Amino acid sequence: MTDRLTGDYHKALDKQWLGHWDCPPGGADDLVVTIDHFAKAEVTGKNGSKDKKNICYFKECKPLICNVTNLKMIAQVLGSNNFEDWEGRKIALYEADERKADDGKAIRVRPYKPKVTEVFCEECGQLIKEAKGFSVNKIVLRSQELFGKNLCMDCSLKMKEAK
């Protein structure tokens, strides 16, 4: 048996860094990610040269080598020039056309904040936030499954104990 490959070939190359091939093709949709932190890290170039680059580490996926274009856009979207103010914030990435790039495409930051669906807890009325490594989506799906309503992590745990 062989596993048939589909989609952008870059994905099959075990790339260390996030690339345009990790986004929905053709900029049709966004890849929404949460910034964990930025750090300098050594990156090996095409000719084997090693360079220190600005790397953006995310909570959900592989890190991104962040060029000046993307740094500027993050600063604009999040309203601050400081790395530490970006931690924990969400940005939307997409596949853009880039004539200067080898394959004519590049990963870019959208000039707007990602659309985040807000779900409120039906028990305590508070905005449901990610908790204990679970996304809002996962928390809501689970509480719907267990109790048939949207609950935050705290209320979900209380309900479980009360059962």
Ligand SMILES: [Zn+2]
């Ligand atoms: Zn609650």
